[in-house]
Amino acid sequence: MKTIIAACSQNLSGSRASVRTALHTLLASRWPSQRDVRSWLQLLSVLQWVLSFLLLGTVSLLVLIYLVFTSFWPISALYLAWIIFDWDTPEKGGRRLPCLRRWTVWRHFRDYFPVKLVKTHDLSPSHNYIIGSHPHGILCVGAFCNFITGSTGFGEMFPGIRPFLTTLAGNFRLPIFREYLMSGGLCPVTRRAIGYLLSKNGTGNAVAIVIGGAAESLSCRPGVTTLILKNRKGFVRMALQHGAYLVPSFSFGENDLFRQVVFEEGSWMRSIQQRFQKMMGFAPCVFYGRGLTSVHSRGFLPYARPITTVVGEPVMVPKIEDPSCETVDMYHEMYIRSLLKLFNENKTKYGLSETDELHIL
Secondary structure: OHHHHHHHHHHHHHHHHHHHHHHHHHHHOOOOOHHHHHHHHHHHHHHHHHHHHHHHHHHHHHHHHHHHOOOOHHHHHHHHHHHHHOOOHHHHOOOOOHHHHOOHHHHHHHHHOOEEEEEOOOOOOOOOEEEEEEOOOOOOHHHHHHHOOOOOOHHHHOOOOEEEEEEOHHHHHOOOHHHHHHHHOEEEOOHHHHHHHHHOOOOOEEEEEEOOHHHHHOOOOOOOOEEOOOOOOHHHHHHHHHOOEEEEEEEEOHHHOOEEOOOOOOOHHHHHHHHHHHHHOOOOOOEEEEOOOOOOOEEOEOOOOOEEEEEOOOEOOOOOOOOOHHHHHHHHHHHHHHHHHHHHHHHHHHOOOOOOOOEEO
């Protein structure tokens, strides 16, 4: 018995020593600093945004299809009925939630890159505007952060202006994802949706359109400033029909967020991308960014590169219900000149050299 008691005493002594050693090691180890915590929060905010845009719609659709074959099928049936009832809402201004623009997560999202908005001229709330957003990049980070979230101070810089951002109409056919997009102020890039905001939603509306679209994303890579704009004139015609002023904007640094495998014109991979783009409305880009655990690993998160979005001088546009091709061409040229002026006046301030030029195709 004495032997057993002695053995137990030795075990208890050893356990106490192990606990004391563990506590000492824990207290001696370096605790995360406020800077570390901020970095993690910024990384997580970007992660949730990327996953939302890449997976939310597809995963929601698959889940609802799966529920059809289970005892929870009424959920899918009710949501299908809701979509049918609510089908036209994205074309009629959507269903934006102002509180969404004030989420704390968007401040962490802004600070990750960081993203900055620069104002050069006032926008009067007595007019409506079409803001041309350039370049497209891979995921339009600058356009989203500045025009959908309130983290960069758009509302304070342009009081009385309600910003909207257009995206592919097909996104609003995906369950749950459509609600997410509308709550932030996104709307389909269709004539009907844009026309509604410019004619039936009062004044003070600013509809941002990423004019280069999917075609421009195919040539996106660091150090390249090429825009698809020369034959994109539909937004000018819309502006003339509704008397909306044209406002150029350029996000310096947008093309530096990812690395893309760019296939040469005429190659079979490029032709596949272009055919897919014509059929589906978006281009399947082969790109990569940083990984989740390290900036030196590869993954699908954007690199932390500064983005500065400069909003330029409005081009005053008259209201002409049926503008001629010559009139559209004239205001299209005026818009391009205003965009080139904005680019040349600001390029050396935000990471480009004096010799860098904006190429418009």
